[in-house]
Amino acid sequence: MSYDIVIVGAGGGGMYAALEAVRRNPALKIAVITKVYPTRSHTSAAQGGVNAALANTDKSDTVDLHIFDTVKGSDYLADQDSAAYLCEQAPILIRELENLGAPFSRLADGSIAQRPFGGASKYRCCYCADKTGLTILQTLYEQCLRYGIQFFNEYFLLSLEQEDGVAKGVIALDIRTSKIRKFEGKTVILATGGYGKMYWHRSSNAAGLTGDGGAACLRAGMALKDMEFVQFHPTGLRKSGLLVTEGARGEGGYLINNKGERFMSRYAPEKMELGPRDLVSRSVETEIREGRGFDSTAGQYIHLDLRHLGADLIKSRLPQIRELCIQFEGVDPINEPIPIRPTAHYSMGGIDCNTACETSVKGVYAVGEGACVSVHGANRLGGNSLLEILVFGKRAGMEAADLASKLPAAKISDQRLKDQEEHIAGFYGKNQAERYDVIRTELGTSLADNAGIYRSKELGEKGLSEILALRERFKKVKVADHSKTFNTNLMQVLELGNMLDLAVCVAKGAAAREESRGSHSRIDFPVRDDQNWHKHSIFHMNAEGEVSLSFKPVTMGKFELQERKY
Amino acid sequence: MEDKREITFNVLCFNPEVDEKAYFKSYDVVLEKGITVLRALNYIKDHVDPSLTLRFFCQAGICGSCAIRINGVSKLACTTQVWEELEVSKSKDTITVEPLRNFEVMRDLVVNIDPMVEKLKKYKSWVIPATKDADLGKKECTVMPEEFEPINPATDCILCAACYSECTINEGSNQQFISPLVMLRAYRMNKDTRDTVGEERLKVLVEDHGIWDCTHCYRCVQSCVKNIPIMDAIQGLREETFARGMTNSEGARHALAFKDDTMKLGRLNEFTLPLRTLGMFGAVGQIPFAIKMGLKGRVPPLLPHKISTRKQVQTMLEEVERDSKKSH
Numbered sequence: 001m002s003y004d005i006v007i008v009g010a011g012g013g014g015m016y017a018a019l020e021a022v023r024r025n026p027a028l029k030i031a032v033i034t035k036v037y038p039t040r041s042h043t044s045a046a047q048g049g050v051n052a053a054l055a056n057t058d059k060s061d062t063v064d065l066h067i068f069d070t071v072k073g074s075d076y077l078a079d080q081d082s083a084a085y086l087c088e089q090a091p092i093l094i095r096e097l098e099n100l101g102a103p104f105s106r107l108a109d110g111s112i113a114q115r116p117f118g119g120a121s122k123y124r125c126c127y128c129a130d131k132t133g134l135t136i137l138q139t140l141y142e143q144c145l146r147y148g149i150q151f152f153n154e155y156f157l158l159s160l161e162q163e164d165g166v167a168k169g170v171i172a173l174d175i176r177t178s179k180i181r182k183f184e185g186k187t188v189i190l191a192t193g194g195y196g197k198m199y200w201h202r203s204s205n206a207a208g209l210t211g212d213g214g215a216a217c218l219r220a221g222m223a224l225k226d227m228e229f230v231q232f233h234p235t236g237l238r239k240s241g242l243l244v245t246e247g248a249r250g251e252g253g254y255l256i257n258n259k260g261e262r263f264m265s266r267y268a269p270e271k272m273e274l275g276p277r278d279l280v281s282r283s284v285e286t287e288i289r290e291g292r293g294f295d296s297t298a299g300q301y302i303h304l305d306l307r308h309l310g311a312d313l314i315k316s317r318l319p320q321i322r323e324l325c326i327q328f329e330g331v332d333p334i335n336e337p338i339p340i341r342p343t344a345h346y347s348m349g350g351i352d353c354n355t356a357c358e359t360s361v362k363g364v365y366a367v368g369e370g371a372c373v374s375v376h377g378a379n380r381l382g383g384n385s386l387l388e389i390l391v392f393g394k395r396a397g398m399e400a401a402d403l404a405s406k407l408p409a410a411k412i413s414d415q416r417l418k419d420q421e422e423h424i425a426g427f428y429g430k431n432q433a434e435r436y437d438v439i440r441t442e443l444g445t446s447l448a449d450n451a452g453i454y455r456s457k458e459l460g461e462k463g464l465s466e467i468l469a470l471r472e473r474f475k476k477v478k479v480a481d482h483s484k485t486f487n488t489n490l491m492q493v494l495e496l497g498n499m500l501d502l503a504v505c506v507a508k509g510a511a512a513r514e515e516s517r518g519s520h521s522r523i524d525f526p527v528r529d530d531q532n533w534h535k536h537s538i539f540h541m542n543a544e545g546e547v548s549l550s551f552k553p554v555t556m557g558k559f560e561l562q563e564r565k566y
Numbered sequence: 567m568e569d570k571r572e573i574t575f576n577v578l579c580f581n582p583e584v585d586e587k588a589y590f591k592s593y594d595v596v597l598e599k600g601i602t603v604l605r606a607l608n609y610i611k612d613h614v615d616p617s618l619t620l621r622f623f624c625q626a627g628i629c630g631s632c633a634i635r636i637n638g639v640s641k642l643a644c645t646t647q648v649w650e651e652l653e654v655s656k657s658k659d660t661i662t663v664e665p666l667r668n669f670e671v672m673r674d675l676v677v678n679i680d681p682m683v684e685k686l687k688k689y690k691s692w693v694i695p696a697t698k699d700a701d702l703g704k705k706e707c708t709v710m711p712e713e714f715e716p717i718n719p720a721t722d723c724i725l726c727a728a729c730y731s732e733c734t735i736n737e738g739s740n741q742q743f744i745s746p747l748v749m750l751r752a753y754r755m756n757k758d759t760r761d762t763v764g765e766e767r768l769k770v771l772v773e774d775h776g777i778w779d780c781t782h783c784y785r786c787v788q789s790c791v792k793n794i795p796i797m798d799a800i801q802g803l804r805e806e807t808f809a810r811g812m813t814n815s816e817g818a819r820h821a822l823a824f825k826d827d828t829m830k831l832g833r834l835n836e837f838t839l840p841l842r843t844l845g846m847f848g849a850v851g852q853i854p855f856a857i858k859m860g861l862k863g864r865v866p867p868l869l870p871h872k873i874s875t876r877k878q879v880q881t882m883l884e885e886v887e888r889d890s891k892k893s894h
């Protein structure tokens with residue numbers, strides 16, 4: 001089948017792109033491919049909200065303040081043209097989404113309510129109770145159904161096809177039948193979400209946030225950017241990695257080690273448990289590394305103790321956190337401390353693209369958490385990532401629609417289809433003996449230990465060599481389920497392969513960047529070094545699978561480099 | 567020390583490539599306290615049987631992928647604790663896991679939810695806003711907090727399809743029935759002050775297999791993983807048909823006749839009810855059914871008696887009417 005636009009991913013980013021494209025030109029043939037049903041996408045997990053300087057709650061907010069907060073939050077690694085576009089478009093996008101039926105919570109006068117959020121200087125975050133991402137995703141899905149967007153649900157992206165720097169489409173596998181098919185497209189929009197699941201049991205992400213789009217780009221000879229920047233959250237549940245939000249500490253929860261000490265007194269004697277996220281993450285990690293954590297089959301952890309707050313307060317002020325702990329961890333915080341540890345939460349890096357979502361291949365666009373525009377730089381602000389998928393989703397849809405109407409139909413050769421078939425057949429071979437779940441767990445552990453909250457040259461290089469070794473073992477990995485029908489075992493193996501390719505980039509970047517900036521924290525280089533490192537990391541992979549690292553300048557604008565202090 | 571137990575999972579498996587019909591596979595595993603059913607099933611998939619097939623994604627109770635039947639009840643595997651489930655299990659240390667009902671099984675615990683999506687389309691489950699396309703994004707619509715309130719619970723829905731699976735009318739109608747979650751969406755759209763096609767939507771909603779077919783068994787409400795009062799939405803839609811004067815449908819006529827009888831007799835006149843609901847031609851179609859009932863000695867009285875507690879019934883009805891007027 002031949003299309004004008006092939007969109008891979010049906011989270012907020014992919015669906016906004018589809019909507020914009022179809023509204024711009026209803027005659028276009030658009031296919032949206034997604035490995036899970038659209039409303040299952042991880043956009044649904046976002047609770048907090050989405051930033052826009054509407055100035056509804058605080059009349060003194062401005063777009064400029066939003067840009068400044070974003071650039072400062074990024075530790076000055078964001079490209080300022082992109083950050084400016086993000087924040088300028090924000091009010092328009094939020095209103096547009098609202099006009100289309102998104103149920104935002106309201107102020108008494110009927111306008112969209114806004115609340116404070118980490119790193120923002122004003123009340124700027126629009127929300128719908130604690131279900132902002134869910135309601136945005138549902139609204140976009142509803143509108144896509146309204147416009148008759150054609151979804152290919154439960155199709156898995158295998159490869160991005162390009163010839164001489166021009167988009168040709170993608171090859172994907174129908175999960176229900178294991179049939180491999182072409183989606184020829186004049187333009188392709190990749191909106192496949194983040195790669196935070198490579199930290200596996202140390203991640204808050206959905207099972208499928210495995211960076212599939214980025215991996216397809218790497219294999220197609222395209223660049224990824226700033227992959228070493230991964231944001232951690234200090235209090236993930238031990239077993240699931242799900243977040244226990246700041247609320248628990250805000251109400252007076254204690255962090256306690258195996259000696260019964262409130263150890264934050266050593267790291268932040270004044271603020272204690274309420275220190276900034278990255279500091280609390282590092283403190284918890286240090287306690288665990290120095291042997292003051294608790295042991296369990298799910299790994300080492302620390303206690304977040306709420307018991308002294310009493311049952312009444314917990315029930316009235318923290319009902320959702322209590323429910324989360326009971327449902328996912330089987331622990332009632334009224335009677336027991338909550339087992340927690342830092343968890344990988346958001347991937348700042350991704351497919352290298354510019355403010356127009358363009359990549360190095362003509363007709364291939366990238367958007368969302370899987371892309372790196374870059375608006376988050378070294379550290380994303382809460383509420384800016386939902387905004388990113390709306391603003392750049394729309395932009396990508398616009399750009400692709402306009403370009404597609406000028407290009408001739410694209411063709412993918414049958415040989416490419418055969419290559420993919422062979423690649424997959426390889427996993428069923430006689431000599432395949434490695435277990436995917438073992439490699440996956442080792443990958444998560446190695447990344448968390450060596451390219452996690454704490455990094456150093458030594459750790460980074462150790463991590464890199466471990467991951468390369470895992471990648472060698474992966475060549476012998478086995479798909480044990482031979483069925484053609486809904487073979488989830490095969491999916492897991494394909495996802496693991498993608499995570500391994502991207503993990504090489506993460507570890508390589510973590511080992512190379514000799515400074516501390518945003519989420520990237522080096523023991524051996526504890527301060528930011530603008531002289532040598534105010535630049536983006538760029539990753540390429542050659543046909544042999546070797547990853548190389550180069551650099552690219554940051555686009556500056558209104559705001560000069562400053563120390564980042566809160 | 568961690569609390570551990572040996573647990574048996576009986577999983578209803580089916581692979582259309584090789585199996586003629588579904589059968590139970592048993593897995594014995596040792597698990598620690600605090601594990602969810604989803605983690606347990608994934609443990610089995612990783613360590614015991616890689617062919618075990620299920621859907622899951624967010625693992626946080628928000629994406630709706632992992633809805634299955636656990637000990638006979640449709641719910642999310644990722645928010646269900648194994649230990650708690652064991653307390654309600656029929657046989658000790660055993661948990662039964664089956665795919666959702668009312669869908670075709672594709673493999674093991676994976677069902678084909680496309681018919682649900684088709685119903686979302688059929689009933690226009692989207693807002694068509696008053697704002698013209700060219701004006702989108704220019705200014706916010708004003709939605710007062712009290713206008714937002716009625717749609718708020720409905721927007722908790724994650725389309726997990728637990729209610730779809732539990733719905734008895736869905737089952738009885740061979741899945742032709744609109745189903746609870748689609749009615750919930752319709753209600754949410756119709757209550758949205760920004761929407762413009764309420765009446766159009768309602769016209770489809772009152773057709774066969776639509777809102778009047780629900781028999782209030784409340785299974786959807788009981789099984790909703792987000793505790794949404796779905797029945798309120800169904801009633802809300804029905805009330806809206808009256809508010810819009812759309813009384814010319816089977817369901818509406820039935821409801822009116824029902825109310826009429828209750829007011830006059832304190833009970834139903836079952837003999838004339840079909841006539842008033844279905845009209846002359848429709849009622850004629852019921853004759854074979856009536857004859858069968860007659861043969862079984864189950865014919866309603868031709869001239870029903872007024873019942874002795876009629877006054878009380880009428881007072882109740884008046885109360886309800888007053889109440890429902892107040893809440894609008």
Ligand SMILES: Cc1cc2nc3c(=O)[nH]c(=O)nc-3n(C[C@H](O)[C@H](O)[C@H](O)COP(=O)(O)OP(=O)(O)OC[C@H]3O[C@@H](n4cnc5c(N)ncnc54)[C@H](O)[C@@H]3O)c2cc1C
Nearest residue numbers: 009010011013035043048049157193212368369383385386
């Ligand atoms: C717990 C949590 C809370 C968050 N809270 C907030 C918040 O309050 N505010 C905020 O701004 N941000 C928040 N975020 C971040 C934000 O939700 C995400 O960055 C954003 O939703 C990503 O959207 P996306 O469209 O890029 O990708 P996703 O929504 O992840 O969608 C990815 C899509 O790609 C598809 N896909 C992936 N791989 C393939 C493949 N191989 N083949 C076919 N399809 C594929 C998937 O099926 C899916 O449809 C939060 C994130 C998490 C994890």
